Amino acid sequence: MPHGPNPLRSIAIVGGGSAGWMAAAALANAVGRHIAITLVESDDIGTVGVGEATIPPIKSFNAALGIREADFMKATRGSFKLGIEFVGWGTAASRYFHPFGEYGANFDRVSLEHYWLRERQKGDTTPFDAYCMAWALARENRFGPPAGSSRDVRSTHGYAYHFDAGLYARFLRDYAEKRGVTRLEGRITDVARAGQSGNITHVTLASGHRVAADFFLDCSGFAGLLIEGALKAGYEDWSHWLPCDRAVAMPCANTGPITPYTRSTAHQAGWQWRIPLQHRQGNGHVYCSAHISDDAAEAVLRAHLEGAPLGSPRFLKFTTGRRKRAWSHNCVSIGLASGFMEPLESTSLHLIQTGLERLLLLLPDRNHDPLNAEEYNRATANEYARIRDFLILHYKANTRPEPFWQACAAMPIPDELAYKIKHFRASMRLVSPQDELFRNPSWLAVYLGQGVIPQGYDHLADARPQVDAASHLQALRAMMRAAAATFPPHDAFLAQHCRAPAMA
Numbered sequence: 001m002p003h004g005p006n007p008l009r010s011i012a013i014v015g016g017g018s019a020g021w022m023a024a025a026a027l028a029n030a031v032g033r034h035i036a037i038t039l040v041e042s043d044d045i046g047t048v049g050v051g052e053a054t055i056p057p058i059k060s061f062n063a064a065l066g067i068r069e070a071d072f073m074k075a076t077r078g079s080f081k082l083g084i085e086f087v088g089w090g091t092a093a094s095r096y097f098h099p100f101g102e103y104g105a106n107f108d109r110v111s112l113e114h115y116w117l118r119e120r121q122k123g124d125t126t127p128f129d130a131y132c133m134a135w136a137l138a139r140e141n142r143f144g145p146p147a148g149s150s151r152d153v154r155s156t157h158g159y160a161y162h163f164d165a166g167l168y169a170r171f172l173r174d175y176a177e178k179r180g181v182t183r184l185e186g187r188i189t190d191v192a193r194a195g196q197s198g199n200i201t202h203v204t205l206a207s208g209h210r211v212a213a214d215f216f217l218d219c220s221g222f223a224g225l226l227i228e229g230a231l232k233a234g235y236e237d238w239s240h241w242l243p244c245d246r247a248v249a250m251p252c253a254n255t256g257p258i259t260p261y262t263r264s265t266a267h268q269a270g271w272q273w274r275i276p277l278q279h280r281q282g283n284g285h286v287y288c289s290a291h292i293s294d295d296a297a298e299a300v301l302r303a304h305l306e307g308a309p310l311g312s313p314r315f316l317k318f319t320t321g322r323r324k325r326a327w328s329h330n331c332v333s334i335g336l337a338s339g340f341m342e343p344l345e346s347t348s349l350h351l352i353q354t355g356l357e358r359l360l361l362l363l364p365d366r367n368h369d370p371l372n373a374e375e376y377n378r379a380t381a382n383e384y385a386r387i388r389d390f391l392i393l394h395y396k397a398n399t400r401p402e403p404f405w406q407a408c409a410a411m412p413i414p415d416e417l418a419y420k421i422k423h424f425r426a427s428m429r430l431v432s433p434q435d436e437l438f439r440n441p442s443w444l445a446v447y448l449g450q451g452v453i454p455q456g457y458d459h460l461a462d463a464r465p466q467v468d469a470a471s472h473l474q475a476l477r478a479m480m481r482a483a484a485a486t487f488p489p490h491d492a493f494l495a496q497h498c499r500a501p502a503m504a
């Protein structure tokens with residue numbers, strides 16, 4: 001894997017949160033012991049300790065590392081995730097599911113949603129969720145991996161995981177250390193740069209120990225110790241579009257069945273996550289400090305916990321945005337060091353994954369050709385912006401009465417998002433000028449779930465009288481309900497395949 005005439009001999013990873021250990025595992029897997037990899041983390045500083053819900057591509061991250069799903073689920077006390085239930089977004093009474101996977105199966109060349117809208121205009125009140133296999137399973141607390149041929153509705157859902165962030169880092173640490181990664185514990189107090197190139201030469205720990213490397217990964221979390229502290233890469237602040245700037249997190253005991261989905265519940269000035277694990281529920285309230293105090297935000301969280309609180313509340317502050325240059329000189333920032341968007345669609349761990357995939361494609365040699373950084377930064381900026389716009393839609397498309405939500409509904413939004421909404425409102429057209437993580441089903445879920453109902457549907461639907469859409473839609477609903485009943489309860493699936501050992 002080391003390439004070019006002047007290959008890298010050493011890489012130092014600064015930070016041992018999810019980003020640091022995902023990086024260590026991915027690099028150790030890709031370059032073996034050909035490049036010496038050292039990871040430095042500080043037990044005193046600790047990690048952010050949240051980050052427990054994921055999206056489906058994480059399966060390919062684990063698969064690339066050769067990790068077996070059942071081993072990983074046991075080790076992280078994980079559960080399965082079919083999507084996110086949004087409660088109180090749109091209006092205070094709305095409830096919808098953002099599923100992983102597809103709606104349908106389609107029964108015609110005109111997409112299902114257009115026939116759904118036509119029936120709605122005739123008076124059918126069936127929610128769009130009713131045509132989604134992931135929801136058919138989730139509402140019954142059932143789970144199993146997709147099965148059958150692509151024509152079978154049982155193949156149309158996707159899934160991801162919920163897991164304990166601390167246990168995930170621990171699991172990846174074992175993986176990485178077995179493959180030769182050296183771990184050093186200690187607080188970094190100095191970052192040294194070469195006079196001429198400006199490249200980082202080494203970091204120094206409080207003990208005086210120096211760690212030199214050809215290339216550095218800044219996984220130091222919000223601190224951005226290298227990328228900002230030393231290299232001053234700059235930060236683009238997006239708080240005017242995504243105004244939540246704090247979170248308070250507090251786990252609680254499980255009370256009922258382990259649901260195979262995340263729940264996001266909107267409150268007066270933010271929203272609350274509920275993430276079910278085998279041994280507890282992760283909860284947190286993400287909020288806008290201009291509209292609610294820390295004490296009030298904690299009170300809202302406590303009032304909505306389903307089980308007995310476990311531990312004390314943990315407060316976090318953040319500024320939504322991204323590092324202007326995620327890669328600068330001989331350093332690439334990964335994880336919170338490179339930027340942060342709130343966990344509404346569980347995208348942060350995914351951005352770590354894609355950052356690492358991009359880095360491996362663009363791995364430099366010791367000549368540090370700036371073209372590598374240029375391409376990395378271009379692609380990263382694009383990926384962040386596409387996710388950002390999808391998140392903004394959740395805030396923009398609301399009709400809640402509270403001042404926070406009204407301000408969100410009134411805010412100016414990025415041009416590309418405005419363009420998309422305009423097309424959808426007019427004719428249910430889903431335009432996507434660029435390749436993006438969230439595809440048509442995701443956009444459909446949020447638009448329709450939050451009350452953005454288009455004026456018109458695809459005209460082609462009316463030119464196809466041979467298609468009895470109402471019957472097809474009814475049959476599809478019945479087929480999904482019947483198919484869901486063939487899957488086991490989520491708890492039973494976990495018990496059979498992924499039950500974690502009892503807590504010590």
Ligand SMILES: Cc1cc2nc3c(=O)[nH]c(=O)nc-3n(C[C@H](O)[C@H](O)[C@H](O)COP(=O)(O)OP(=O)(O)OC[C@H]3O[C@@H](n4cnc5c(N)ncnc54)[C@H](O)[C@@H]3O)c2cc1C
Pocket residue numbers: 014015016017018019020040041042043045046047048049050051052053054165186187188189219220221222223225247249284316318334335336337343346347348349350
């Ligand atoms: C409220 C909230 C909820 C979230 N929920 C989700 C979610 O559901 N899904 C999701 O995908 N993501 C979520 N995230 C994001 C996710 O938690 C992070 O992306 C992920 O944990 C990676 O964090 P990190 O490793 O970059 O930083 P950290 O966990 O902060 O780790 C930083 C590391 O750097 C080390 N370090 C820092 N300074 C020094 C120093 N001077 N010397 C030595 N070491 C140092 C620390 O000790 C630590 O090891 C959430 C984030 C927040 C804030």
